[in-house]
Amino acid sequence: MLCVTAGCSILLATLPLTPYGGGFMYGFWIWGIFILFSGDYSLGPAVVAKNFGLKYAGINYGLVYTYAIIGTPLTTIITQNLELKIGLNGLCGLFAGCSGISFLITLLLF
Numbered sequence: 001m002l003c004v005t006a007g008c009s010i011l012l013a014t015l016p017l018t019p020y021g022g023g024f025m026y027g028f029w030i031w032g033i034f035i036l037f038s039g040d041y042s043l044g045p046a047v048v049a050k051n052f053g054l055k056y057a058g059i060n061y062g063l064v065y066t067y068a069i070i071g072t073p074l075t076t077i078i079t080q081n082l083e084l085k086i087g088l089n090g091l092c093g094l095f096a097g098c099s100g101i102s103f104l105i106t107l108l109l110f
Contacts, residue, residue: 001047001106004039009099011036016089 011033018026048064049057083091 001039001043001110002103004036004043005099005103005106007036008033009096009103012092012099013096015092 011029015029015033018029044065045057045061048061052060079091082094086094
């Protein structure tokens with residue numbers, strides 16, 4: 001998880017610089033972000049089982065990931081409004097900061 005959160009934070013923070021590297025650099029950055037972002041979903045079951053035990057791992061995993069029911073539409077609404085105020089570069093910085101905070105929490109707790 002440390003690699004996933006650190007990688008996402010770095011790629012999101014440097015995403016506004018990709019126009020200087022051309023289309024190949026932009027494509028590589030987007031590819032990297034999606035590869036690292038999917039690491040959260042592939043590592044999630046193991047983390048849930050480690051923290052909450054194996055007996056009810058499936059139920060616990062389902063409960064942990066029910067955030068998507070509210071979180072996904074809410075994120076869409078919030079980012080549409082924030083983009084008007086802080087722009088795309090600001091959103092990249094905000095998301096990179098959130099990934100950086102996740103990195104620090106993971107580093108301190110595990």
